[in-house]
Amino acid sequence: MALSFPAGRAGTKDGTSGGAGDGSEGGTLRKNGTPRDSAPLRRKKNRARLRTVGFLSPWLIGFSVFFAYPLIATVYFSFMHYNQIKSPTFVGLKNWKYVFTQMPLFGPSLWNTLWLVVVMVALRVVFGLGIGLLVTKIKSGVGIFRTIFYLPYLAPPVAATVAFVFLLNPSTGPVNELLGHLGIDAPTWFNDPHWSKPSLVMLSLWGIGDLMVIFMAALLDVPKEQYEAAELDGANAISKFRYVTWPSITPIVMFAVVTGVVQTMQYYTQALVAGKLASGVNIGPGSVIQPGYPDHSTITVPQLVYSMGFQNFNTGAACVLSLVLFAIAMAVTLLLMRKSTGLLTED
Template structure:
């Protein structure tokens, strides 16, 4: 390239700079509401909670720096360990069960029957009902005296348990409520099923594969990215499970602390006991636990995922 062409190129770039600057400023202007919202409602609370986790702060008094005291106190807090146990109990059962139910519904709704769109709508509806409203409805469904579920069980000669009044049945009740709202996950599974190449099903039939063989060797590999997504998002959602436990127990975690999950205990410390620093430390410990669990999932499960065509 000659010196003349270089000068011409630099002159064009200089002429373009004011226009590029104006475009950049206009872009900032139109995106400023989103940027301000991100900074004010996400970045600032995140950094503030990190700072508060090293302090003693009650929202009404002065902030006092105490270092790692909040984190060390968690190791001797029996309620914290109880909340972690309850959280992991719900997680271990609700996440796999939710994936299985969503996959089963997707397999049923992937069939070509008359009125299939109506069935898809019906099964998807629970996932768009507001969480608080659905929790209130479930409080009536699970009522041990006049609840719908126990009335159905009594029709078969089964004496229904006191779902939300028994320490043995309160966590299964929360698991049941979480599985009831798997409509979003069902739609994702249904989309994955419809992406499986029909040619592979035809080839497997020619090779003599039965229904189970086609499902295990064709459907599951193509659905594995969706299953990984469901596992990771379900894991994160289980650690953040809050609204049903709060509404159904009036924020107490009753009976006998059986529904005192980590997010609910965090809420109690922040907004009932006003231990903002202690609650912030809980939040960051939960964040670390979620990160570790997610990394382990990707390490031990992610490597077995099949990405079709990749």
């Protein structure tokens, strides 16, 4: 039987018709056979895109001004000789070569920073989780204990460091006096290169209130029905923590570890103030502070960035140090967020 086509509905080579009844509003098809968007539909989609961009504009502006532009400028100045007075001049990889091969304090500062990241972050997470578990188990006086553990976190970093250095003063500090009465040979804390970094870790554990609150909220959010089911199966306290508590708070642990790594990579104030107070140097207007006392054991990469950029006016080397710090922080964060590390598990 011969096929006939109505007027205006002529057949095409691929067997599809090109009229209004082909399923497309514009009457045309793309090469893959899908209908083209009509003009009204395109205008509607464009309005939706503009509306989305409008809602995202505060974030886009903040990202561009406070992250993208500073990062690009840092990369740019890392290849320049710039003393913040004369115009920058291109020097290629000289700043990078100087930092990695000729800067004497780069190695100690990087080692101290990584040491603090590994030890301080790990102990803060363990202590914060432990205190959170302790507070959630207390039956009476919970508000008092929460306040006691959280108050040190509210102290300003400089004031808290000054108080801690006074407590650990090897000559007049109450901690060493107490240890002396007990017959214990007390260390010199911030005046000893072997004890200076552990002393900074103790200072960070003293202000553990922020992690305590976060973990306490996560622990209270674990369904009680799961604990009751575990008890019916004969699970002890360790088994309940392993199979009930830990899977529920894993995302919070990941948050605490990642934010702790980022914060410790920027560790500056406490180490600088503790080193200067322990050395006996007065910190006043116009004084030039050389960080790292004792024996460069407390110098960190952020301190070296400030010293190179704002004391020695070597902006290029300071930018190289900043990029190294940024790269390490990104690498550690990506490593932690991989599912194969064990912190993140498949659903």
